[in-house]
Amino acid sequence: MSVVAITPDYEKHIQYRDEQALYHGALLVYVHWEEHLSFVSAFAVSLPPDTPFGAICEIAKGIYGDHPDAAQIDWMKVEWMIDSEQATPDFGKSIAENGVGHKSLIRFWTPGLHGYQGTPN
Amino acid sequence: MTAKKLSLKQRYEFLTRDLDWEPSYQPVDSIFPYDQFEGIKIKDWSGWEDPFRLTMDSYWKFQAEKERKLYAVIDAFAQNNGQTGISDGRYINVLKLFLTAISPAEYQAHRAFAFTGRHLRGAGTRVACQMQSIDELRHIQTQIHTISHYNKFFDGMSEFPIQHDRVFYLSVPKSFFDDARSAGPFEFMIAIGFAFEYLLTNLLFVPFMSGAAYNGDMSTVTFGFSAQSDESRHMTLGIEVIKFLLEQHPDNLPIVQRWVDKWFWRGFRLLGVVAAMMDYMLPKKVMSWKEAWDIYFVEAGGALFKDLARYGLKMPKYANVATEACEHISHQNWGLFYQLCHVAGFHAWMPDAEHMDWLSEKYPNTFDKYYRPRFEMWAKQEKEGKRFYFNGLPQLCSCCQLPMLYTEPGDPTKTCFRNSTFKGTRYHFCSDGCKDIFDNEPEKYVQSWLPVNQIFQGNCGGATVPEVLDWYKINVGVDNCDYVGSPDETLWKSWMEQRFSEAG
Numbered sequence: 001m002s003v004v005a006i007t008p009d010y011e012k013h014i015q016y017r018d019e020q021a022l023y024h025g026a027l028l029v030y031v032h033w034e035e036h037l038s039f040v041s042a043f044a045v046s047l048p049p050d051t052p053f054g055a056i057c058e059i060a061k062g063i064y065g066d067h068p069d070a071a072q073i074d075w076m077k078v079e080w081m082i083d084s085e086q087a088t089p090d091f092g093k094s095i096a097e098n099g100v101g102h103k104s105l106i107r108f109w110t111p112g113l114h115g116y117q118g119t120p121n
Numbered sequence: 122m123t124a125k126k127l128s129l130k131q132r133y134e135f136l137t138r139d140l141d142w143e144p145s146y147q148p149v150d151s152i153f154p155y156d157q158f159e160g161i162k163i164k165d166w167s168g169w170e171d172p173f174r175l176t177m178d179s180y181w182k183f184q185a186e187k188e189r190k191l192y193a194v195i196d197a198f199a200q201n202n203g204q205t206g207i208s209d210g211r212y213i214n215v216l217k218l219f220l221t222a223i224s225p226a227e228y229q230a231h232r233a234f235a236f237t238g239r240h241l242r243g244a245g246t247r248v249a250c251q252m253q254s255i256d257e258l259r260h261i262q263t264q265i266h267t268i269s270h271y272n273k274f275f276d277g278m279s280e281f282p283i284q285h286d287r288v289f290y291l292s293v294p295k296s297f298f299d300d301a302r303s304a305g306p307f308e309f310m311i312a313i314g315f316a317f318e319y320l321l322t323n324l325l326f327v328p329f330m331s332g333a334a335y336n337g338d339m340s341t342v343t344f345g346f347s348a349q350s351d352e353s354r355h356m357t358l359g360i361e362v363i364k365f366l367l368e369q370h371p372d373n374l375p376i377v378q379r380w381v382d383k384w385f386w387r388g389f390r391l392l393g394v395v396a397a398m399m400d401y402m403l404p405k406k407v408m409s410w411k412e413a414w415d416i417y418f419v420e421a422g423g424a425l426f427k428d429l430a431r432y433g434l435k436m437p438k439y440a441n442v443a444t445e446a447c448e449h450i451s452h453q454n455w456g457l458f459y460q461l462c463h464v465a466g467f468h469a470w471m472p473d474a475e476h477m478d479w480l481s482e483k484y485p486n487t488f489d490k491y492y493r494p495r496f497e498m499w500a501k502q503e504k505e506g507k508r509f510y511f512n513g514l515p516q517l518c519s520c521c522q523l524p525m526l527y528t529e530p531g532d533p534t535k536t537c538f539r540n541s542t543f544k545g546t547r548y549h550f551c552s553d554g555c556k557d558i559f560d561n562e563p564e565k566y567v568q569s570w571l572p573v574n575q576i577f578q579g580n581c582g583g584a585t586v587p588e589v590l591d592w593y594k595i596n597v598g599v600d601n602c603d604y605v606g607s608p609d610e611t612l613w614k615s616w617m618e619q620r621f622s623e624a625g
Contacts, residue, residue: 003564006158006305015568018519019546022578030516030549037536038495040457041524043513046577063513066502083547103547105516105538119494120534 020102025049029095030105031056033064035114038121042105053098054091056106069113079109129174136176138167141244155240159305162370166243169365173249173354180252183350184259191263191347198340199270205620208336209404210613211604213275216268216341217467218398219329220278222294224264225285229298230313231257237306249358253314256351263344270340275609277466277601280594284466287581288593289572290394292522296569297391301384303565308380310362316384319359320425322352323417324392328399331407360425367432374433379561385437386554389446390521396447397454400480401472409483414447439554442530448484449533452492453526459499460511461524464586466595468604471500491533508603514573519548519566520555527551543567 001011020027027049032042043063047055057075064070080087082099089098100106115121127135144152156163175183197203207213231254238250272278285291301312330345363381366373396410418440426436437443455469462469472480477496480488502509515524529535530553539550543563550556559566575581582592590597599608 001564003562004159004305006155011564014564016544016546017568017570018548018574024579026577028574028577032516032536032538034536035534037526037528037534038456038460038498040460040511040515041526041536042516043511044516044573044577045513063511066507066509066512068498101547103549105540105549107538116494116498119491121491121495121498 018103023102027095027100027102027104029056029100030103031060031063032105032107033060034107034109035120036064036067036069038067038116039064042107047095049096049100050094052092053089053095053100056095057091060108068116069110072113073110077111079111081107132176133171133174136178137171137248138244141247149242153240153242155306156242159307160376161307161366161373163243163366164369166246168368169243169245170361171245171249172357172361175252175354177248177252180255184255187347187350188259188263191343192266194343195267195270195340198343203337203339204271204274205616206337210275210609211402211468211470212336212338212404213271213609214277214467214469214604215329215332215336215398215402216271216338217275217277218394218402219341220264220268221281221284221288221291221466222394223325223329224261224268225282225291226294226298227257227261227264229295229302231255231261233298233302233309233313236302237309240306241310246362249354249361253351253355253358256348256355260344260348260351263347267340267344274612276596276599276607277468280466283594287572288466288595289517290461290465290523292570292572293394294391296522297387300387300565307366310359311366311377311380312384312387314355314359315363316381316388317359318352318355319363320385320422321388321392321418322356323421324413325395326352327417328395328407328410328413332399332403335405335407336403363429363434364432367429367434371433378434381434382438382554383558383561386439386443386552386558387521389439389443390523390551390555393450393454393523396451397458400451400483401455401458401476406479409480410451411447411483414444419444438557439552442552442554445530446527448487449491449528452480452484452488452495453528456492456495457524457526460509461515463510463602464590464593464595466593466600468602468607468609470604471503472496487533510602514576516549517571517573518551518555519569519571520550520558522569522571523551525549525551 003010007013023046025048026046028044028046030042030044033039045059061070080089082089083104087099150157234250234254234257238247238254241247241250268278285295301309304312326345326348330342333341333345363377366377399407399410399413426434458465458469459471477493481493499509515526517523518525525536525538527537529537537552539553539556541548541550541556541560541563546567548559548566550559572581576589582588587597590601595601604610
């Protein structure tokens with residue numbers, strides 16, 4: 001153990017506060033629209049592992065709908081990255097089948113849409 | 122026959138170190154069980170120097186005198202309706218942030234210095250920690266008393282103790298102090314005594330207190346002055362502790378360096394809130410955050426580390442990253458406040474044209490290029506009646522607990538993402554600084570109570586935003602959302618109209 005602790009049995013008392021088991025069967029997933037940094041950060045959402053990947057697009061539409069670029073997103077052309085790996089998700093299959101795990105980070109780029117007036121906002 | 126008066130030096134000896142004694146029926150190590158496990162080696166506790174040589178009896182005398190002056194000013198401020206003389210109603214949000222984020226931290230510091238004073242075996246150190254502990258308790262008391270006057274008129278201040286434990290952005294200062302307090306006493310002294318009270322304190326107190334002075338808030342200025350002589354004592358304690366540890370044993374250097382690296386970065390992240398406050402929340406501005414950083418960290422901090430180089434101590438690891446980020450963080454953090462103030466206990470607002478020009482002038486490299494378009498887009502949406510609020514819950518950094526909003530060093534067009542996996546679970550970080558801290562002690566940070574994650578786990582009053590806000594004790598439609606249209610604004614406008622009609 002790397003913590004320098006006064007109690008020799010420190011590890012026995014650790015309370016893990018972010019394990020998947022604490023999320024009532026769901027996965028905590030993060031989704032981030034690249035080049036649109038006016039949105040404060042990736043959004044967090046908890047989803048059952050059998051949620052179809054396409055649902056992520058629907059949720060993203062709700063979160064990002066106010067942005068002038070949002071209506072022009074062609075979801076078929078979006079470029080995806082799941083946990084630092086480029087990905088071509090199958091929208092009909094579940095997020096788990098597409099390789100999304102607990103606290104996965106899904107980043108996406110929208111070709112031709114590079115933010116408000118071409119600035120990454 | 123009258124007793125001969127003691128010299129200052131004698132008084133100091135008798136009333137501090139002479140109060141200590143050699144225990145006879147308990148071994149010293151069992152009386153002070155906490156001051157060895159961190160690996161810090163102390164050869165000679167009497168090497169501790171206390172340049173203030175303040176004794177407890179004169180401490181009480183000085184503090185009582187300051188209290189009398191402070192409360193006289195606060196009374197006069199209240200009797201003269203000083204709240205109507207501030208620069209603008211928006212300014213009050215600075216006090217809301219201070220009371221909810223900083224004042225509870227004073228209390229945490231009080232508790233922690235009491236503990237540290239008890240558990241370090243050197244008598245000089247113990248007395249210094251004891252005084253600082255009492256100072257910190259006095260600070261939170263005077264802050265509550267000062268701000269309670271504003272609480273009679275403005276919203277968002279009444280539930281600050283509970284909010285500190287629950288509200289998402291307040292977990293940033295809370296977790297900072299929880300981290301320091303759950304470390305050993307030496308790390309605590311480097312974290313709070315040195316990194317916070319010495320290295321970074323001017324960046325906290327100067328902006329708030331000068332900001333208060335510039336904006337007509339004389340009661341806050343007075344508590345600032347009342348705390349100032351304490352702060353200089355705290356700074357002295359902070360610098361003494363680092364010199365003492367480095368002089369005692371060469372093995373202490375790598376441990377101390379790691380703590381300095383860690384607490385510099387944690388402090389920098391925490392002070393990002395002050396950066397947004399300085400650049401965006403003060404109706405009358407003091408200086409920009411970048412200017413303050415250059416004076417108080419780059420120049421003063423640089424000189425300090427030059428001085429400490431003789432012990433082998435280096436500049437904090439991410440000092441340059443922080444300095445570069447100072448061109449960005451106030452704008453990024455105000456963007457955070459602007460779009461999440463519907464779930465916060467204070468108001469944010471759109472900077473006006475004059476304000477944006479000031480930002481362009483102060484941030485010629487970054488504001489127009491990256492941040493002006495952001496605010497212009499939102500201003501346009503406001504004009505169309507679609508004031509923008511972020512419609513989701515943000516991803517949080519597993520170390521500093523801020524939303525993951527910061528950009529890559531050297532590339533402000535990309536969000537900075539870092540992660541580590543520990544025992545099969547992924548953890549995300551906003552920066553290399555935060556990732557390093559986690560990687561050094563993952564067992565500690567896997568226990569973090571991350572507010573957004575806790576909402577999903579079902580521990581924050583319910584699954585919907587109204588339920589969570591209710592649990593946060595945020596009075597929806599009153600405490601939160603934009604300043605424009607808030608009851609605070611209505612009140613302020615009515616005072617101003619009254620002033621004009623009386624003058625006319």
